[in-house]
Amino acid sequence: MDxxxxxxxxxxxxxxxxxxxxxxxxxVAIGAIPGxxxxxxxxxxxxxxxxMDPIVGLTLLLGIYGSSMYGGSIPAIxxxxxxxxxxxxTTYDGFPMTLRGEGRRALSLAYSASFLGGIFSVVCLIxxxxxxxxxxxxxxxxxxxxxxxxxxxxxxxxxxxxMAIAAxxxxxxxxxxxxxxxxxxxxxxYTFGQSWLAGGxxxxxxxxxxxxxxxxxxxLTMDDEKIRLPRSRGSLFQGFRELAKHPRVAxxxxxxxxxxxxxxxxxxxxxxxxxYTTARRLSKNPRAFGHGSSEGLIASEAAxxxxxxxxxxxxxxxxxxxxxxxxxxxxxxYVHNVVPGPGLFQNDxxxxxxxxxxxxxxxxxxxxxxxxxxxxxxxxxxxPNRFLGMCILLLSFVGVYSIRNSAMDCIIxxxxxxxxxxxxxxxxxxxxxxxxxxxxxxMEVKLRASLARVKTPxxxxxxxxxxxxxxxxxxxxxxxxWRVRKEWQPVDRRTLQKKASNTFSxxxxxxxxxxxxxxxxxxxxxxxxxxxxx
Amino acid sequence: MDNSxxxxxxxxxxxxxxxxxxxxxxxxxxxSQIGTQTEWSERARNIGSQPRLWPxxxxxxxxxxxxxxxxxxxxxxxxxxxxxETRRWSEPLEYLVWFLIYVAAVPRLGFMPMSxxxxxxxxxxxxxxxxxxxxxxxxxxxxxxxxxxxxxGVNIPGGQIYELLPDSVRTFFLVYL
Numbered sequence: 001m002d003x004x005x006x007x008x009x010x011x012x013x014x015x016x017x018x019x020x021x022x023x024x025x026x027x028v029a030i031g032a033i034p035g036x037x038x039x040x041x042x043x044x045x046x047x048x049x050x051x052m053d054p055i056v057g058l059t060l061l062l063g064i065y066g067s068s069m070y071g072g073s074i075p076a077i078x079x080x081x082x083x084x085x086x087x088x089x090t091t092y093d094g095f096p097m098t099l100r101g102e103g104r105r106a107l108s109l110a111y112s113a114s115f116l117g118g119i120f121s122v123v124c125l126i127x128x129x130x131x132x133x134x135x136x137x138x139x140x141x142x143x144x145x146x147x148x149x150x151x152x153x154x155x156x157x158x159x160x161x162x163m164a165i166a167a168x169x170x171x172x173x174x175x176x177x178x179x180x181x182x183x184x185x186x187x188x189x190y191t192f193g194q195s196w197l198a199g200g201x202x203x204x205x206x207x208x209x210x211x212x213x214x215x216x217x218x219x220l221t222m223d224d225e226k227i228r229l230p231r232s233r234g235s236l237f238q239g240f241r242e243l244a245k246h247p248r249v250a251x252x253x254x255x256x257x258x259x260x261x262x263x264x265x266x267x268x269x270x271x272x273x274x275x276y277t278t279a280r281r282l283s284k285n286p287r288a289f290g291h292g293s294s295e296g297l298i299a300s301e302a303a304x305x306x307x308x309x310x311x312x313x314x315x316x317x318x319x320x321x322x323x324x325x326x327x328x329x330x331x332x333x334y335v336h337n338v339v340p341g342p343g344l345f346q347n348d349x350x351x352x353x354x355x356x357x358x359x360x361x362x363x364x365x366x367x368x369x370x371x372x373x374x375x376x377x378x379x380x381x382x383x384p385n386r387f388l389g390m391c392i393l394l395l396s397f398v399g400v401y402s403i404r405n406s407a408m409d410c411i412i413x414x415x416x417x418x419x420x421x422x423x424x425x426x427x428x429x430x431x432x433x434x435x436x437x438x439x440x441x442x443m444e445v446k447l448r449a450s451l452a453r454v455k456t457p458x459x460x461x462x463x464x465x466x467x468x469x470x471x472x473x474x475x476x477x478x479x480x481x482w483r484v485r486k487e488w489q490p491v492d493r494r495t496l497q498k499k500a501s502n503t504f505s506x507x508x509x510x511x512x513x514x515x516x517x518x519x520x521x522x523x524x525x526x527x528x529x530x531x532x533x534x
Numbered sequence: 535m536d537n538s539x540x541x542x543x544x545x546x547x548x549x550x551x552x553x554x555x556x557x558x559x560x561x562x563x564x565x566s567q568i569g570t571q572t573e574w575s576e577r578a579r580n581i582g583s584q585p586r587l588w589p590x591x592x593x594x595x596x597x598x599x600x601x602x603x604x605x606x607x608x609x610x611x612x613x614x615x616x617x618x619e620t621r622r623w624s625e626p627l628e629y630l631v632w633f634l635i636y637v638a639a640v641p642r643l644g645f646m647p648m649s650x651x652x653x654x655x656x657x658x659x660x661x662x663x664x665x666x667x668x669x670x671x672x673x674x675x676x677x678x679x680x681x682x683x684x685x686x687g688v689n690i691p692g693g694q695i696y697e698l699l700p701d702s703v704r705t706f707f708l709v710y711l
Contacts, residue, residue: 048686051688164606168598170599171592171599172592174591177588178592185575187572189586190567191571217626220626221622221626386660386662387670389629391674393629394652414633417626418623418630428553444587444588491607
């Protein structure tokens, strides 16, 4: 009880409350604009939070992170365009409902499911805290090294169909993180004699380039779309009543969100896909999924909103970010000398609980705000793409230049922006670069520290958690190799024309074969009749 | 439609081979420089303390990743569509130049004047040429400067041009605009 009171004391400040309110409202608005997304907003705001108190800065960023998915459901449901990438599945059932004139019902269902997911996740986090506080101190250097390695392995494995390129990009991220002066022996790595490379690449500059500038470039080179907002009927409160009729779907979806959020490198995508497919399997009416099913909408929205709070678990308990947004938040902790990890739970538990309570309050503010403001929020979807690109370009400058007033940082960010633009055009993942950069740095420090304390390689895994993590890594790598081998099909490198010609000749040969077979049968039959006739 | 099918992301085909080959060549080039660009420390107590270890791991993963992706590709030689896509990658270069001009001009001409000028000029260039669009762009630039520099106090230096202003307003411009 004392802990909760001291946490409330941390939060009961006008600047924290203002940050929470601005984060919640700003996050919803950002989510409602397709093409911006929380990553861009957090990347731009990150340097501005450095001058704030850690709790104020983190509350602001958490507010944006936790509320953007609520806002992202608005364009997903009304105009079939997900506001944030994780609202992709919301379009499956939300838009068909809008086409039936049930847009407000769909929005209401999305808000209520998101609210349930968010609250469920925070409650789980609160109940898990005592367990985490006990387990976290058991993580030494080698355990944190293995957990970071697990995160990196999971990031690669999670990109099905793109695993090789995700691994290459994670490697690129690790390499980018190693450039500059090496912290132990102070030798230079890949600086090519350039003084501006000696300090290495700043994580925030890279993040701003890869997320914000690349998005600005993408929007500036796009065409504007004409958006028509459909009319819809119904009350924004009816979804809350309807959600009560599907407790099983909502519960399963929120649980998927919590579990997937806790696992580094997995995140919202996997959570909502798993919950959606499970909900369809368990549903009495699976055929309705993808055609405006309320269960489908609940499954995807409850799952993706349960992730943000759960994603804070590996970050706060072990100092390991599970995805790009928590990786950005890690830099806020470091800037303020608050080191997330086992020590945080032992020394600053009130700070951790304050963050949980902030997340709880955030969900209440967001739902209240959405219920009164949906009417005008929908108009944000009308902002033209290229005008939005211009705005992001201006804001990116503020983000990059305010770090250390360096024009070189802006050039580096622009180059990474170009790389991000190419990756986005090719539909290749950006997150492995960021996680490679962050986790690579953690792994280097922890491996150096842990190898100094072991005599034989087997000593590295002689503690139970280290052994468990090592086994999990082996199982994941082993099962992935086994699955890839099982699904392996030789690559067909023939051109489309060659393939079409082969298929045609096969079809013809089959037909000629059948044709001759039929002729032979007819002849045999005739002979038979001839014989009978004679 | 099972989970694996839903989770599978399809990489865009055109342009892919150019990117992967460029990535592979760059990785091999960087790997060939590992002897000169990193050091092998004789004083290192264990392999974890070797400055060369992590660049080596990173480059090995990059080479392996790009090589495996290239080996698995259906089409390994770039065709006309690949070159069309590659040309599209140069489209943002124009906006990159705009951005760098803005970066160079802000410390000289000031954050507020340059932001208004940049926002209006780029909006005009993008084809939104009516007065309302230009007014919204200018309004956005002013709001951004007031929010970030005036209220949040982000670290953006005052323009050199502000030195020409009279003493009574110079400090205000340097600190807030």
